[in-house]
Amino acid sequence: MRYLIGRLMWALLILVGTTAITFAIVFLVPGDPARVVAGPRADAATIASIRRELALDLPVPVQYGRYVGRLLRGDLGRSYATREPVAEILARRLPSTALLAATGLAIAIVIGLLGGLVTAPLAGTWMDRTALVLSLGLLSAPVFWLGMLALYYVGYRWRLLPLGGAGDVRHLILPALVLGTGTGVYYARLLHTNLVSVLGADYVRAARARGASALRVVAVHALRNAGLPLLTVIGLDFAALLNGVVLTETVFHWPGLGRLAFDAVLSLDVPVIMGTVLLSAFLVVASNLAIDLLYRVVDPRIRLG
Amino acid sequence: MRGTGSLLRLGLAMGALLVLVAAVGPTLAPYDPAAPVAPQLAEPMPPAAPFYLGTDDLGRDVLSRLLHGARISLLVGVVAMVVTMVIGTAIGLAAGYFGGGVDVVLMRVTDVMLAFPGLLLAVALVAVLRPSVWTIFVVIGLVSWTGVARVIRSEVLSLRERDFVLAARALGARHARILRRHVLVNVVPTIVVIAALSTSGTILLDAGLSFLGIGVPPPTPTWGRMIQEATAYYRVAPWLMLFPGAAVLYAVLTFNFIAYGLAGDGRAPGA
Numbered sequence: 286m287r288y289l290i291g292r293l294m295w296a297l298l299i300l301v302g303t304t305a306i307t308f309a310i311v312f313l314v315p316g317d318p319a320r321v322v323a324g325p326r327a328d329a330a331t332i333a334s335i336r337r338e339l340a341l342d343l344p345v346p347v348q349y350g351r352y353v354g355r356l357l358r359g360d361l362g363r364s365y366a367t368r369e370p371v372a373e374i375l376a377r378r379l380p381s382t383a384l385l386a387a388t389g390l391a392i393a394i395v396i397g398l399l400g401g402l403v404t405a406p407l408a409g410t411w412m413d414r415t416a417l418v419l420s421l422g423l424l425s426a427p428v429f430w431l432g433m434l435a436l437y438y439v440g441y442r443w444r445l446l447p448l449g450g451a452g453d454v455r456h457l458i459l460p461a462l463v464l465g466t467g468t469g470v471y472y473a474r475l476l477h478t479n480l481v482s483v484l485g486a487d488y489v490r491a492a493r494a495r496g497a498s499a500l501r502v503v504a505v506h507a508l509r510n511a512g513l514p515l516l517t518v519i520g521l522d523f524a525a526l527l528n529g530v531v532l533t534e535t536v537f538h539w540p541g542l543g544r545l546a547f548d549a550v551l552s553l554d555v556p557v558i559m560g561t562v563l564l565s566a567f568l569v570v571a572s573n574l575a576i577d578l579l580y581r582v583v584d585p586r587i588r589l590g
Numbered sequence: 591m592r593g594t595g596s597l598l599r600l601g602l603a604m605g606a607l608l609v610l611v612a613a614v615g616p617t618l619a620p621y622d623p624a625a626p627v628a629p630q631l632a633e634p635m636p637p638a639a640p641f642y643l644g645t646d647d648l649g650r651d652v653l654s655r656l657l658h659g660a661r662i663s664l665l666v667g668v669v670a671m672v673v674t675m676v677i678g679t680a681i682g683l684a685a686g687y688f689g690g691g692v693d694v695v696l697m698r699v700t701d702v703m704l705a706f707p708g709l710l711l712a713v714a715l716v717a718v719l720r721p722s723v724w725t726i727f728v729v730i731g732l733v734s735w736t737g738v739a740r741v742i743r744s745e746v747l748s749l750r751e752r753d754f755v756l757a758a759r760a761l762g763a764r765h766a767r768i769l770r771r772h773v774l775v776n777v778v779p780t781i782v783v784i785a786a787l788s789t790s791g792t793i794l795l796d797a798g799l800s801f802l803g804i805g806v807p808p809p810t811p812t813w814g815r816m817i818q819e820a821t822a823y824y825r826v827a828p829w830l831m832l833f834p835g836a837a838v839l840y841a842v843l844t845f846n847f848i849a850y851g852l853a854g855d856g857r858a859p860g861a
Contacts, residue, residue, distance in 0.1 A: 302702040310711075313718045417597070421850060425790060425842035427797050430817060430835035433824050441825045527707035532798055536821075543710075547802060550713045558714065566705040 292577065296570045303566040304353065304559065311555050312345045318553045322365045339365065352559070361563075362556035364549075371560040374545065379564070381451055382541035385460055386530055390519075392465030393526075397472025397515070402503055404473065405480035420470040428529050432463045432536035449538040460537040464529050468522065475518055479511035486510075513583060520576035524569045598851025601786075604844040612664040615657035623658040623811050627651055634827035644829040646819065652830065655811040656837055662810050663841060666726055667793035673731025674788050678738025679781060685739065686746025687769060697743070700736050708733040712799060721807045726799065730792050738784055745777050783859045786849035790842045797838045813838050 319336040320327070327335075336342050340351065355362060361371035400420070407413040439459060440448040447456050483489060484507055492506045531543035546561035548554075611618075620640070621627045626649035628635050637644040643652040685696040712733050719725040749755060750773070758768050799805040800814025808815070813834040820830035853859035 298698075299702050299705050303705055306702070306706075307714070310714050310718055414597075417850065421843060421846045422839070425794075425846050426839045427794055427801070427814075427817070427835060427842075429798065429801050430831065430838065433817070433821065433831050433835070437824055437828050437831075521704065524704060524707050528709040528798070531707070531709050532801065535802065546710050547713060550710070550717050553717075562706065562710065565707050565710070569705045569707075 292574055296574055299570050300563065300566055301353070304356070304563060305349070307559055307562045308345070308349045308352065311553075311558055312348075317341075318365055318555055356563075361560045364557050365554045366552060366557075371556045374557065375542070375560050375564055378540065378542045378545050381539060382530060382534070382543065384457065385464065385533065385539060385541060386526060388457060388461035389464030389468070389529070389533075390526060392461055393469035393472055394519070396466065396469025397476055400470065400473025401476025401480055401511075402508070404477050405484065405507075406499070406503065408477070408481045417474075420474055423470045424467055424474075426467070427532075428463060428467055429532045429536045431466070432460065432533055435459045435463055436536070449536070451538075451540050456537075456539075460533045460539055463536075464526070464533045468526060468529070471522075472515060472518070476511060476515055479514055480507050483507045483511045509583070513580070516576050516579060516583065520573045523572045524565075527565050527568070595851065597847050601844055601847030601849075601851050604840070605848065608660070608664060608841055608844055611657065612661040615660045619651075619654035619657040621651040621654040623650060623655040624809050625650065634823055634830060636827070637829055643833050644827070646816075646830055647823060647827070652816075652833055655816060656813070656833055659811045659813045659816065659834070659837070662723070662806055663793060663796065663813050663838070666723065666730070666796045666806065666812075667789050667841065667845075669727045670730035670734070670792040670796065671785060671789040673727055674734045674792060675738060675781065675785050677731060678735035678784075678788075679742050679777075681735065682739040682742025683746055683769060683773065683777075686743040687750055687765070687773060689747075689750070693743075696739070700739055703733075703736045706733070708795070709798060709802075712795065713802065713804060716799065716804045721804055723806050723810075726796060726806055730795050730799075734788060734791060734795065738788060741780065741784055742777055745780050746773055749773050749776055783849055783852045786845050786852060787859050790845035790849065793838065793842050793845070 317332075317336075319332050319339060319341050322339070323332045323335050340348060343351075352362070359372075361375070363370050364374060367374075400416075404413050404416045407416070436448055436459065439445050446459055450456055480503070484503075489502060489506050492502050497506070527543070530541065531547060533539065534541045534543040535547070542561055542564065546558065546565075549557035549561065628641065628645040628649035628651070630649070634647050635641060635645045637652075641651050641653070643656065645651055646655075681696050681700070685693040712729050715729045715732065716725055719729065755768060755772050758772050763771075796805060796812075797814035797817070800812045801818045803815070803818055805814050806812050816834035817831050817838075820827070820834070824831050849859045
């Protein structure tokens with residue numbers, strides 16, 4: 286329990302850290318948000334009044350203090366561009382990004398487990414070396430390029446799936462596959478590495494000597510131990526997955542948070558930038574916390590705290 | 591092991607070709623990469639002699655643009671990797687060697703950085719610093735050092751307790767000397783593997799930034815921006831995205847082969 290409270294406090298501190306860094310970066314921008322809001326033809330008086338209205342005339346630390354104060358009351362502010370509450374914009378965009386990220390992650394985990402389990406017993410053979418070269422090929426391809434290839438062949442030439450956008454399950458298949466494949470191949474290589482080192486261990490040989498089936502040896506005895514480090518990587522890799530989300534959403538015109546954040550940065554929409562960064566940092570921190578707790582379930586020897 | 595040894599040789603051979611193209615590519619290019627040279631300028635022409643990889647929507651020769659782009663892509667990848675490695679190694683060394691409060695603070699900073707999606711942070715930083723080649727070097731380095739720091743730190747943590755380090759300390763050697771002569775020397779093999787791996791990462795990140803339209807600014811033709819410019823034409827002129835994408839794949843694959851080859855036994859490096 287004390288461990289959990291400590292972890293939660295730390296998670297909160299990380300979130301405060303990310304808001305401070307983001308705020309600092311945004312206000313180093315040479316552009317003037319008030320000018321962006323006012324539009325290109327506004328006169329000086331209009332810009333000045335907008336600056337006062339958005340409290341941009343106050344010193345940056347004061348603005349930051351006000352922002353954190355509002356944040357603690359659950360108020361994320363309003364978009365400079367549309368004057369809509371940021372919380373509403375995020376709430377509208379989050380489900381599609383969450384759907385894409387979760388499906389992509391699920392695909393990655395399936396590919397990782399299957400790939401690792403299938404290739405580990407083959408270690409050292411030509412089949413394993415072929416699998417390694419193939420997986421490195423997939424790992425090395427830019428995710429947005431894979432997306433465009435998928436759109437060209439599957440969507441345009443073969444007319445099997447829609448050409449981007451969101452809607453039913455058919456819109457989800459390609460972006461989720463493209464997002465999950467590279468990550469999945471990486472997981473497979475990690476699991477492969479860990480499995481190979483575990484397969485020679487005494488308890489695995491003992492299980493084999495007791496007459497356990499090959500499948501049982503790999504899936505139950507070896508996977509338990511080889512899978513643990515993979516859990517950490519999945520948690521750490523979550524931020525990298527969000528990188529992929531930004532690119533995938535761009536290629537497939539997927540109306541999610543990644544695209545929103547990118548557009549907000551380019552238009553200096555400070556509250557929206559802050560909101561998306563905070564939300565993604567929250568997701569990363571929460572996923573790491575969840576993985577920590579999951580460790581305990583998978584390996585009861587680990588006592589937290 | 592034999593298999594991965596050949597992986598390393600393959601990677602090095604591919605790397606030699608890449609360096610060669612980056613060095614002499616612009617002189618090999620048959621046309622001016624920025625000039626409209628195709629007989630028809632209105633729409634892209636498919637690959638056919640004398641435009642072996644086709645032309646783009648502005649009538650420019652794709653092959654010439656690719657050859658000119660090789661230098662900048664490799665340069666950004668390698669310099670950004672050096673920035674990444676310097677920051678990551680310094681932080682990892684300090685955290686692992688000094689331990690205690692230094693370690694706690696540095697690892698907390700690393701955790702905060704890890705919570706940022708690197709690409710968004712890079713986009714924000716480029717917006718602040720204005721796009722130029724130098725900005726891209728620094729920004730990619732600033733968002734990619736965390737993994738390096740973690741690997742180096744865990745390596746140094748175990749080195750710190752080894753006999754030769756303890757002996758040097760007992761003999762009264764200064765921290766700077768111990769770090770340089772005893773610790774750094776022993777993490778060099780790890781640094782080499784991670785450097786190769788991180789080059790593949792920086793090339794991909796650079797291509798991603800270019801694809802989002804905020805990479806190295808025009809007129810330098812970068813592979814990532816060629817793919818971005820091709821998005822509007824991917825159905826009618828797929829060769830416009832096919833070749834630059836394949837070029838990025840080749841460069842990234844080169845460094846992945848080297849990294850996996852060095853790590854040996856088909857192991858995932860850095861794991």
